[in-house]
Amino acid sequence: MTTKPAAVHGVSLATSLAVAAFVLAACGSSPARRDTTMMSGAVPHATASAQSKAAFDDADVMFAQMMIAHHQEAIEMAELATGKATYEETKELAEKIKSGEQPEIETLQGWLKEWGKTTPISEAGHDAQAGISDANVKTLLDARGAAFDKEFLTMMIDHHEEAIAMARVERKQGKSSKAKKLADRIMKDQQAQVTQMKKLLARIP
Numbered sequence: 001m002t003t004k005p006a007a008v009h010g011v012s013l014a015t016s017l018a019v020a021a022f023v024l025a026a027c028g029s030s031p032a033r034r035d036t037t038m039m040s041g042a043v044p045h046a047t048a049s050a051q052s053k054a055a056f057d058d059a060d061v062m063f064a065q066m067m068i069a070h071h072q073e074a075i076e077m078a079e080l081a082t083g084k085a086t087y088e089e090t091k092e093l094a095e096k097i098k099s100g101e102q103p104e105i106e107t108l109q110g111w112l113k114e115w116g117k118t119t120p121i122s123e124a125g126h127d128a129q130a131g132i133s134d135a136n137v138k139t140l141l142d143a144r145g146a147a148f149d150k151e152f153l154t155m156m157i158d159h160h161e162e163a164i165a166m167a168r169v170e171r172k173q174g175k176s177s178k179a180k181k182l183a184d185r186i187m188k189d190q191q192a193q194v195t196q197m198k199k200l201l202a203r204i205p
Helices: 005-010 012-026 030-041 047-053 058-084 087-117 123-129 136-144 144-171 177-203
Strands: none
Touching: 058 087, 058 136, 058 144, 058 177, 087 144, 087 177, 136 144, 144 177
């Protein structure tokens, strides 16, 4: 994946607000989903086609679309870290993020195609440029030496915690078993990385 440093500008207030909106919207959807469940119970002889279409819901689609864009941002940040970080542990973590999240993006893209839904990748790339005024990202881009490692780790911790929150919503609201399984893995992997980053951050003078 070829990534220009400017693309990291996508880590903006708009992204955080989008994640928050996703969490709030999904949490507020429970009553409707209970109604849908009750209605579906009144049709015991659903066709195989209908059952196939019911294998996912809006929460699954939103999870996939949002996580693709979110992972893209993490990869863009990690690309920057592999070239600018001072500490080898930071660089190794960045490589691990890239190698772990790119396959997940491809998996999520495949599901959206299977579900007949659109992928947000091209749009996310354009939106990334719109976040250029974000003060925190500018600090990251301007940072040098150990200061860069600190900024990168701090931002990536926040970024991972957003992903964990999104995954929790998917576990609660999603219908697709494979999407929920991926959400479980994201929660486990990214929480482990958050713990690692906090320890590394504490050691940087």
